[in-house]
Amino acid sequence: MNPETQDHPVLQPRGVERLVTGQPTRDGAGVKLTRVLTQDLQQRLDPFLMLDNFASDDPDDYGAGFPDHPHRGFETVTYMIDGRMRHKDSAGHEGLLQNGGVQWMTAGRGLIHSEMPEQEAGVMEGFQLWLNLPARDKLCQPGYRDIQREEIPEFTTAAQVTVRVISGESHGVSGAMHRPVDQWPTDPLYLDLHFAPGAGTFSQSLPPVNNAFVYVYRGAVEVLDGAGGATAVALHRMAILSNTGDGVTLRAQGSAGARALLIAGRPLREPIAQHGPFVMNTREQLVQAMQDFHNGRLG
Numbered sequence: 001m002n003p004e005t006q007d008h009p010v011l012q013p014r015g016v017e018r019l020v021t022g023q024p025t026r027d028g029a030g031v032k033l034t035r036v037l038t039q040d041l042q043q044r045l046d047p048f049l050m051l052d053n054f055a056s057d058d059p060d061d062y063g064a065g066f067p068d069h070p071h072r073g074f075e076t077v078t079y080m081i082d083g084r085m086r087h088k089d090s091a092g093h094e095g096l097l098q099n100g101g102v103q104w105m106t107a108g109r110g111l112i113h114s115e116m117p118e119q120e121a122g123v124m125e126g127f128q129l130w131l132n133l134p135a136r137d138k139l140c141q142p143g144y145r146d147i148q149r150e151e152i153p154e155f156t157t158a159a160q161v162t163v164r165v166i167s168g169e170s171h172g173v174s175g176a177m178h179r180p181v182d183q184w185p186t187d188p189l190y191l192d193l194h195f196a197p198g199a200g201t202f203s204q205s206l207p208p209v210n211n212a213f214v215y216v217y218r219g220a221v222e223v224l225d226g227a228g229g230a231t232a233v234a235l236h237r238m239a240i241l242s243n244t245g246d247g248v249t250l251r252a253q254g255s256a257g258a259r260a261l262l263i264a265g266r267p268l269r270e271p272i273a274q275h276g277p278f279v280m281n282t283r284e285q286l287v288q289a290m291q292d293f294h295n296g297r298l299g
């Protein structure tokens with residue numbers, strides 16, 4: 001069975017609206033990272049609120065980790081490319097996130113957790129994506145799922161592109177995380193694309209309303225426009241895709257191969273009020289979140 005035959009062909013690929021360079025910063029107890037999706041892009045990339053990329057082989061950059069801190073009102077998706085991180089939260093969940101695995105945490109009405117490196121040397125590389133919850137679900141029961149590397153569906157196309165389907169659906173393959181769309185209106189697609197050296201193109205159909213972006217973490221890729229043109233996306237750059245078209249067509253730039261995340265979701269179009277680790281719809285709800293945290297009602 002060739003998974004490529006099971007997808008709608010992309011007839012009018014989306015172009016690149018904007019290229020974004022992430023901002024170097026530190027978070028947690030001083031973890032060095034690049035904030036790729038920053039707060040000023042939350043409206044444009046609704047329902048996504050943040051994307052961080054951490055990548056270092058220097059323990060001084062990551063060793064202090066993310067000690068106990070609260071969250072409310074959204075989901076955090078941590079994807080570890082290389083390294084080990086232990087997660088513990090006030091709902092009693094504990095898990096070890098490592099090499100190619102994903103932790104999908106629904107903060108909902110709130111919890112307190114820690115995310116701590118479980119290594120003293122070597123490379124720590126990965127991503128944390130924040131996905132908003134609709135207003136009606138912001139105070140839902142917290143949830144948590146550890147997805148090991150081998151639980152993430154993966155296929156390789158005839159063009160030698162390997163696709164890891166973390167959530168959503170690609171070429172007829174359902175992701176590790178999927179919920180009925182009436183329960184999960186953001187309908188998130190999260191793909192990790194590996195272009196082997198010399199690989200051909202990869203196309204993914206996308207509903208035009210869904211906001212989408214590409215982030216390159218090895219090599220460089222090109223976004224093809226369908227008229228023979230291409231926009232290059234360099235290493236560690238994010239390409240925000242236009243909403244005109246029925247999908248996206250990508251290839252590695254040059255012959256050395258590349259790796260990139262392709263992330264898309266249906267916008268909620270609700271007000272976004274953020275204060276640090278709380279993301280609600282109004283200022284009053286943020287004040288309530290802070291009061292609940294200080295009064296010990298978050299965990």
Ligand code: MN
Pocket residue numbers: 066069071076113115
């Ligand atoms: Mn956290």
